[in-house]
Amino acid sequence: MTTEKAARRPMVKAEQVHKSFGHVEVLKGIDLEVQPGEVMCVIGPSGSGKSTFLRCINHLEKIDSGRLWVDGHLVGYREKGGKLYELRDREVAEQRREIGMVFQRFNLFPHMTALENVMEAPVLVKKEPKDRVRERALALLDRVGLGDKVDSYPAQLSGGQQQRVAIARALAMQPKLMLFDEPTSALDPELVGEVLDVMKQLAEDGMTMIVVTHEMGFAREVGDSLVFMDGGVVVESGAPREVLANPRHPRTQDFLSKVL
Amino acid sequence: MTVDQDVQKGRPEPIRAVPVRHPGRWAGAAVVLVLGAMFVHFLLFNPAFNWSEQWKYIFSDAVLRAVRNTIWLTVVAMVGGVALGIVLALMRMSPNPLMRGAAFLYLWFFRGTPLYTQLLIWGAIGALIPTIGIGIPFGPEFHTWETQKLINVALAAALGLLLNEAAYMAEIVRAGILSVDPGQQEAAAALGMSRMQTMRRIVLPQAMRVIVPPTGNETISMLKNTSLVAAVPYAELTFTAQTIYANTYQIIPMLIMACLWYLFLSSLLMIGQYYLERYFSRGVGGNGGGNRVRLRALRGGGRR
Numbered sequence: 001m002t003t004e005k006a007a008r009r010p011m012v013k014a015e016q017v018h019k020s021f022g023h024v025e026v027l028k029g030i031d032l033e034v035q036p037g038e039v040m041c042v043i044g045p046s047g048s049g050k051s052t053f054l055r056c057i058n059h060l061e062k063i064d065s066g067r068l069w070v071d072g073h074l075v076g077y078r079e080k081g082g083k084l085y086e087l088r089d090r091e092v093a094e095q096r097r098e099i100g101m102v103f104q105r106f107n108l109f110p111h112m113t114a115l116e117n118v119m120e121a122p123v124l125v126k127k128e129p130k131d132r133v134r135e136r137a138l139a140l141l142d143r144v145g146l147g148d149k150v151d152s153y154p155a156q157l158s159g160g161q162q163q164r165v166a167i168a169r170a171l172a173m174q175p176k177l178m179l180f181d182e183p184t185s186a187l188d189p190e191l192v193g194e195v196l197d198v199m200k201q202l203a204e205d206g207m208t209m210i211v212v213t214h215e216m217g218f219a220r221e222v223g224d225s226l227v228f229m230d231g232g233v234v235v236e237s238g239a240p241r242e243v244l245a246n247p248r249h250p251r252t253q254d255f256l257s258k259v260l
Numbered sequence: 261m262t263v264d265q266d267v268q269k270g271r272p273e274p275i276r277a278v279p280v281r282h283p284g285r286w287a288g289a290a291v292v293l294v295l296g297a298m299f300v301h302f303l304l305f306n307p308a309f310n311w312s313e314q315w316k317y318i319f320s321d322a323v324l325r326a327v328r329n330t331i332w333l334t335v336v337a338m339v340g341g342v343a344l345g346i347v348l349a350l351m352r353m354s355p356n357p358l359m360r361g362a363a364f365l366y367l368w369f370f371r372g373t374p375l376y377t378q379l380l381i382w383g384a385i386g387a388l389i390p391t392i393g394i395g396i397p398f399g400p401e402f403h404t405w406e407t408q409k410l411i412n413v414a415l416a417a418a419l420g421l422l423l424n425e426a427a428y429m430a431e432i433v434r435a436g437i438l439s440v441d442p443g444q445q446e447a448a449a450a451l452g453m454s455r456m457q458t459m460r461r462i463v464l465p466q467a468m469r470v471i472v473p474p475t476g477n478e479t480i481s482m483l484k485n486t487s488l489v490a491a492v493p494y495a496e497l498t499f500t501a502q503t504i505y506a507n508t509y510q511i512i513p514m515l516i517m518a519c520l521w522y523l524f525l526s527s528l529l530m531i532g533q534y535y536l537e538r539y540f541s542r543g544v545g546g547n548g549g550g551n552r553v554r555l556r557a558l559r560g561g562g563r564r
């Protein structure tokens with residue numbers, strides 16, 4: 001079993017993931033696999049559970065049933081002798097370091113400059129030496145095209161610039177998986193491109209990514225796979241071009257006819 | 261297009277209109293001036309102020325010692341009150357219902373009883389709790405102290421103010437924490453920060469923007485509320501003024517002298533408050549909205 005896993009271990013594996021808020025079941029059995037280096041795009045109508053699923057992957061939400069693995073490790077639990085043990089807060093935090101997350105509303109720390117935003121977690125959480133982190137942070141900000149904005153506060157940056165800082169901030173932890181929750185939905189149309197460019201570059205560099213998005217062009221061009229979610233289940237998945245051009249399920253057809 | 265027209269027609273003549281008169285403003289100013297002059301006259305020529313008597317005592321050893329005690333009380337009560345207030349606020353927001361309940365009871369008692377009465381109790385604490393010891397709860401004690409010796413008047417006064425202040429600070433801190441966008445905690449958690457790290461580095465610094473202005477007001481209130489520890493009794497400014505006029509019968513001069521000291525100290529606090537607020541609003545709205553902050557600082561505070 002272990003040798004089999006080591007041979008080709010998926011970066012993310014979900015098995016019958018269920019999640020309810022009170023009496024409302026939001027995720028009704030999600031099954032999927034994301035291979036290392038894969039870019040998976042997730043589309044679907046509002047309220048279909050896309051954000052909730054992403055948040056389950058780094059244990060910001062607890063799942064009610066099913067199993068969820070990241071890089072072979074059960075998310076939020078330890079399995080021993082057929083029994084599940086909840087992880088301590090510290091262990092959950094350790095798991096999260098490996099997973100970067102980018103939010104629709106950026107969520108930059110407003111009292112810190114762009115550079116301080118990027119440096120904060122590696123210094124505080126990983127206890128890395130400051131000068132080494134600074135070097136890496138400057139390189140990252142340069143990579144997202146903000147080498148000249150390192151000392152700006154978030155309020156002094158445009159939405160597109162803020163989102164690029166947020167991506168640099170997540171990358172500074174050197175994650176092996178990046179989650180994007182509608183990273184361009186809060187942006188003015190003319191600023192969407194600059195963020196997608198950064199994400200495309202990241203994909204080309206081999207990062208494993210799950211991207212919830214409404215940018216069908218990005219999904220077609222950059223995505224290795226596409227998942228259509230509706231009502232808390234995966235309705236259809238496959239190669240992006242295939243799904244976008246020839247959706248098989250009527251709900252997919254209906255959704256795509258509205259957004260394309 | 262428009263530029264062309266301007267050039268053709270030339271710039272229109274600047275407007276020279278007769279300004280609106282404001283007779284009301286002039287009348288109001290006149291009234292204020294007359295009242296002001298009367299007040300200055302009252303200050304200078306009413307013998308009851310006895311300025312020379314005030315001058316005799318304002319920098320006397322006893323008064324300076326009292327000023328020092330007042331400052332000491334204010335600092336200790338505020339620093340301790342803020343620290344304990346943060347703990348209480350975190351307890352109130354804890355997932356543990358026992359913690360929440362304990363914090364609630366604390367606030368209920370200290371906010372539900374008058375500060376003056378609490379201070380009277382502190383003055384007589386030896387009667388309530390004759391001895392204090394360390395040992396096993398309900399079990400043997402290793403060492404025992406007499407309360408009245410362990411807690412001298414200075415400590416009793418400071419504790420009384422501090423514990424009361426913590427109850428108010430807890431509410432201010434809680435409001436500050438709740439004012440921070442929950443997305444911030446989420447982002448911090450996603451980066452692998454612990455709850456404590458998130459609180460210390462992300463949430464509290466942002467909450468400060470909401471916490472600092474009322475805390476400045478609390479500090480100014482505290483400076484004035486130290487006068488209540490005459491109940492303990494402890495030789496702070498007002499109590500000392502009272503002891504002096506008990507001998508000289510110069511009541512008004514000594515009370516005015518105390519007021520002058522309070523005014524001087526609270527003015528210092530307001531200046532400090534201005535700079536603190538400016539510091540904690542960095543990163544928000546460019547230059548930190550200096551003007552609005554200054555107005556808020558000058559409005560000062562007073563409650564109870």
Ligand SMILES: Nc1ncnc2c1ncn2[C@@H]1O[C@H](COP(=O)(O)OP(=O)(O)O)[C@@H](O)[C@H]1O
Binds near residue numbers: 021047051
């Ligand atoms: N914390 C929460 N408490 C209660 N309901 C929630 C919570 N988060 C999400 N929901 C509900 O779950 C459903 C799915 O939400 P979400 O995952 O955000 O969908 P999507 O991202 O696809 O728009 C929605 O109906 C939403 O109202």
Ligand SMILES: [Mg+2]
Binds near residue numbers: 050052
């Ligand atoms: Mg969403």
